[in-house]
Amino acid sequence: MDASLILRVSAPLLLWVPMAVSAYLLVRGHNEPGGGFVGGLVASAGLVFYAISRGQGAALRAMRLPPASWCGIGLLLGLGSGLLAWIDPSAGYLTHRWWFPDIGFKLPIGTALVFDIGVYLTVIGTITAMVFALLGEEAA
Amino acid sequence: MSALHPFLLLIPLAAGLVAACVAARLDGRRGAVLGCGAAGLGFVCYLAMIAAVAGAEPPPAAAFWAVPSLGIAGGLRLDGLSLLFALLITGIGALVLLYAGRYLKADPRLNRLVVLLMVFMVAMLGAVTADDVVTLFVFWELTSIASFFLVAHDHEKPGARRAALQALLVTGGGGLALLAGLVLVAIAAGTTSISGIVAAREAVLAHPAAVPAMLLVILGCFTKSAQFPFHFWLPNAMAAPTPVSAYLHSATMVKLGVYLLARLNPVWQEDALWQGLLTWTGLLTAATGAVLALRETDLKRVLAYTTVTALGTLVLLIGLAPELSATAAVTFLLVHALYKAALFLIAGILDHETGSRDASALGGLRGAMPWTATAAVLAALSMAGLPPFVGFVAKEIVYEAKLAAGGAAGVVAAIGFAVNAAMVAVAGLLSLRIFFGARRPTPAVPHDPPKSMLAGPILLAGFGLLAGIAPGLVGHWMLDGAATAILGRPVEVPLKLWHGFTPVLALSAATIGLGLLILLGWERLMPRLRRVSTFDSHGPSRGYEHALAGLVAWAEGTTRAVQHGSLRGYMRVLLLVLAIAPLAVLLARGGLDRPAEGALDPRAFAFGVIVLGAIAAALARSTFAAVMALGLVGFGTALVFLMFGAPDVALTQFTVEVLLVVILATVLIRLPIRGTDTRTRGQRAGDAGVALLLGGSVAALLMAVLAAPFDPRLGAWFGETSVPAGHGRNVVNVILVDFRALDTLGEIAVLAIAAFAVIALLRGAARPLRPGN
Numbered sequence: 076m077d078a079s080l081i082l083r084v085s086a087p088l089l090l091w092v093p094m095a096v097s098a099y100l101l102v103r104g105h106n107e108p109g110g111g112f113v114g115g116l117v118a119s120a121g122l123v124f125y126a127i128s129r130g131q132g133a134a135l136r137a138m139r140l141p142p143a144s145w146c147g148i149g150l151l152l153g154l155g156s157g158l159l160a161w162i163d164p165s166a167g168y169l170t171h172r173w174w175f176p177d178i179g180f181k182l183p184i185g186t187a188l189v190f191d192i193g194v195y196l197t198v199i200g201t202i203t204a205m206v207f208a209l210l211g212e213e214a215a
Numbered sequence: 216m217s218a219l220h221p222f223l224l225l226i227p228l229a230a231g232l233v234a235a236c237v238a239a240r241l242d243g244r245r246g247a248v249l250g251c252g253a254a255g256l257g258f259v260c261y262l263a264m265i266a267a268v269a270g271a272e273p274p275p276a277a278a279f280w281a282v283p284s285l286g287i288a289g290g291l292r293l294d295g296l297s298l299l300f301a302l303l304i305t306g307i308g309a310l311v312l313l314y315a316g317r318y319l320k321a322d323p324r325l326n327r328l329v330v331l332l333m334v335f336m337v338a339m340l341g342a343v344t345a346d347d348v349v350t351l352f353v354f355w356e357l358t359s360i361a362s363f364f365l366v367a368h369d370h371e372k373p374g375a376r377r378a379a380l381q382a383l384l385v386t387g388g389g390g391l392a393l394l395a396g397l398v399l400v401a402i403a404a405g406t407t408s409i410s411g412i413v414a415a416r417e418a419v420l421a422h423p424a425a426v427p428a429m430l431l432v433i434l435g436c437f438t439k440s441a442q443f444p445f446h447f448w449l450p451n452a453m454a455a456p457t458p459v460s461a462y463l464h465s466a467t468m469v470k471l472g473v474y475l476l477a478r479l480n481p482v483w484q485e486d487a488l489w490q491g492l493l494t495w496t497g498l499l500t501a502a503t504g505a506v507l508a509l510r511e512t513d514l515k516r517v518l519a520y521t522t523v524t525a526l527g528t529l530v531l532l533i534g535l536a537p538e539l540s541a542t543a544a545v546t547f548l549l550v551h552a553l554y555k556a557a558l559f560l561i562a563g564i565l566d567h568e569t570g571s572r573d574a575s576a577l578g579g580l581r582g583a584m585p586w587t588a589t590a591a592v593l594a595a596l597s598m599a600g601l602p603p604f605v606g607f608v609a610k611e612i613v614y615e616a617k618l619a620a621g622g623a624a625g626v627v628a629a630i631g632f633a634v635n636a637a638m639v640a641v642a643g644l645l646s647l648r649i650f651f652g653a654r655r656p657t658p659a660v661p662h663d664p665p666k667s668m669l670a671g672p673i674l675l676a677g678f679g680l681l682a683g684i685a686p687g688l689v690g691h692w693m694l695d696g697a698a699t700a701i702l703g704r705p706v707e708v709p710l711k712l713w714h715g716f717t718p719v720l721a722l723s724a725a726t727i728g729l730g731l732l733i734l735l736g737w738e739r740l741m742p743r744l745r746r747v748s749t750f751d752s753h754g755p756s757r758g759y760e761h762a763l764a765g766l767v768a769w770a771e772g773t774t775r776a777v778q779h780g781s782l783r784g785y786m787r788v789l790l791l792v793l794a795i796a797p798l799a800v801l802l803a804r805g806g807l808d809r810p811a812e813g814a815l816d817p818r819a820f821a822f823g824v825i826v827l828g829a830i831a832a833a834l835a836r837s838t839f840a841a842v843m844a845l846g847l848v849g850f851g852t853a854l855v856f857l858m859f860g861a862p863d864v865a866l867t868q869f870t871v872e873v874l875l876v877v878i879l880a881t882v883l884i885r886l887p888i889r890g891t892d893t894r895t896r897g898q899r900a901g902d903a904g905v906a907l908l909l910g911g912s913v914a915a916l917l918m919a920v921l922a923a924p925f926d927p928r929l930g931a932w933f934g935e936t937s938v939p940a941g942h943g944r945n946v947v948n949v950i951l952v953d954f955r956a957l958d959t960l961g962e963i964a965v966l967a968i969a970a971f972a973v974i975a976l977l978r979g980a981a982r983p984l985r986p987g988n
Contacts, residue, residue: 113863116871117870153960187941190956
């Protein structure tokens with residue numbers, strides 16, 4: 076498919092802006108609207124735009140790993156984030172742990188974010204896998 | 216003497232499993248030797264436990280996988296009945312494995328066979344030592360599965376595949392009934408422990424589902440133990456290699472149904488229906504097996520039908536009320552396992568060394584195969600029930616039990632007499648006719664097989680002789696405990712070889728006389744029985760074939776009707792169901808509800824863009840335009856979410872709509888889908904009807920939801936606990952990643968599975984999706 080010149084030139088923008096937005100959504104999701112699911116959708120939109128404008132091969136190269144691996148890593152992160160819960164024997168699986176290191180202000184760090192990253196990666200992997208499979212192999 | 220450590224019970228199972236794993240990596244013959252060693256080790260273990268089990272009260276038990284949350288007691292337990300079975304399973308197992316290593320030495324699949332035999336042995340041991348109906352059932356089914364693979368050993372032959380499937384369907388179907396029955400029994404007893412169930416027999420009998428539970432258990436046991444009308448799968452299973460037939464289909468697996476009936480007999484033994492069903496089905500099965508055995512010439516099929524007869528006799532004996540019948544049952548069980556396994560192995564030797572197993576084509580082999588002939592004669596004498604063999608002891612006590620059976624004793628004993636005479640005839644057929652008399656030419660030059668193949672028949676038949684000479688010892692150490700378990704109360708019946716001149720002895724003598732007469736007339740009788748085609752055309756085997764053919768035809772019919780391949784048709788069905796189901800529920804609840812005054816926010820109607828988008832999508836002539844119009848509807852919906860304070864949902868909705876439009880548009884450009892609508896006017900009208908119905912149904916459902924009083928407690932709880940427990944102010948996100956994280960984990964797993972499915976469907980496994988591809 077021949078993408079228009081405008082589309083081809085603006086492709087990096089269409090990839091990296093959604094990517095940055097998605098990372099922002101992911102990180103702030105615990106307190107403001109956002110989260111891994113929406114973040115993953117936005118990032119996927121960026122990757123899909125990129126695949127449309129520069130071709131699927133370029134998008135796959137930008138992703139470094141095949142979409143199925145993104146799914147797998149995401150699932151492993153989700154599964155693994157619950158394991159730390161067992162530091163406290165009475166807590167159930169996937170009870171998230173939190174730390175508040177004081178670096179001028181109290182920075183909340185929790186395994187919940189790891190879980191959300193897992194959701195984020197799985198969503199990206201799923202949508203890109205489906206779209207790329209639908210688009211077929213033809214490289215632009 | 217109860218110093219037995221419960222975990223000793225695990226040793227034979229563990230040894231079997233380890234041997235199976237190791238044997239999988241060895242070549243077949245070494246694997247067979249290893250398996251023989253593991254089975255022998257198990258046998259020695261169980262032998263060492265004889266004294267402890269005979270004296271222990273209660274029997275040793277090991278609870279090793281209890282699941283209290285499911286009410287599963289879990290665990291193994293060894294009493295007299297279990298021990299008798301365990302000794303047979305390991306002892307015969309060791310001999311059969313030794314035999315198989317030689318019998319199938321040229322077979323490239325010997326390795327697989329050995330592993331499966333080991334798995335089967337472990338499953339059998341687990342089933343007969345389980346003290347928990349769940350454990351028992353799992354092992355029970357495992358034996359059916361092992362049997363399936365073992366029968367289908369020669370899987371290139373359609374006959375073997377058919378027989379394997381038949382055995383699996385019959386025993387597996389019965390297994391489902393058994394599962395239902397055991398669940399009912401466990402619910403009634405309040406425990407899954409078998410000893411607990413037996414102890415709670417009053418509760419089981421008083422439960423409203425007592426009779427269905429009993430019938431289901433009986434059905435499961437009858438299919439497994441090839442009782443009429445399910446007997447047909449057993450002869451067909453002879454498609455398996457001979458060692459498998461000897462082990463699974465005569466000595467052990469088919470007795471599992473008998474085992475469970477015996478095990479649960481203490482619960483129902485006074486129930487008239489239990490007694491009646493077992494007695495008459497057992498009798499009918501025994502008679503059927505005897506008649507059908509006399510019309511076969513293939514040695515293995517003859518033996519299979521006599522096994523059916525023996526299984527019928529065992530079920531009959533369990534059903535009989537007198538105390539003596541329990542001892543009779545276990546004695547006959549032991550005797551039958553010994554001589555039948557020996558005879559099967561001999562049939563295999565004949566097949567192997569002469570190239571034929573046609574009873575009418577073999578004769579006078581005594582000179583060429585002296586050792587085989589000796590073993591065959593010993594085993595056959597035990598089968599015929601001649602003194603001083605243990606078969607005689609068994610036959611005497613079986614006759615005694617039948618004569619003491621009360622009302623129906625006459626019928627039971629008379630049919631039993633005829634059946635026993637037929638067994639005498641078959642025993643003569645297998646020994647006298649084949650090994651004595653005129654020598655008949657055989658395809659191969661006959662000679663005795665190597666020692667590893669002779670060991671089994673000689674040892675088994677020899678033990679039959681020894682046990683007959685000292686029946687009291689065997690009875691005391693092995694059989695009394697088993698009979699005690701069947702009756703649920705201590706029993707001690709001293710077994711004797713010689714009872715003096717009693718009516719039973721006269722009956723025995725008459726049996727042998729009639730048997731010899733049948734043997735003499737066999738050459739004339741057999742072809743006549745064969746010509747009676749009713750057995751073939753109206754037997755339950757034909758019923759099975761009809762049922763199977765009907766099932767396949769029905770499946771094909773429904774598949775054609777449901778899986779027609781028209782995407783539009785699928786969508787129509789899905790949407791119609793989606794539309795009708797809520798409407799039906801609403802109407803069943805008493806009509807359509809209307810929300811209270813003020814529950815509907817008029818601002819929701821401000822978004823005319825939704826309505827416009829929907830109309831445009833419906834009227835659009837090009838698919839592309841329809842997609843765009845639908846996107847409009849989606850964005851309008853997102854605006855509604857935003858307005859009513861759900862920014863998270865709105866955000867997601869916006870993103871999904873963007874993705875959807877982009878993906879659909881891209882796909883539409885690339886895929887060969889016609890851009891314009893090709894439906895006729897009528898089709899469009901029909902689709903419009905479906906769409907309107909669905910829309911109306913969803914609207915009615917939403918109205919009903921709004922009409923129901925809203926319970927804010929859950930929302931309030933999440934709102935309050937979100938920050939203290941989840942350290943997040945976005946309640947939606949905290950619910951997703953923390954409160955209900957396990958659900959989310961499940962959802963992303965589903966997402967990933969869907970992605971893999973799409974990759975597999977659209978691209979095929981040959982072209983995985985990866986960079987540079």
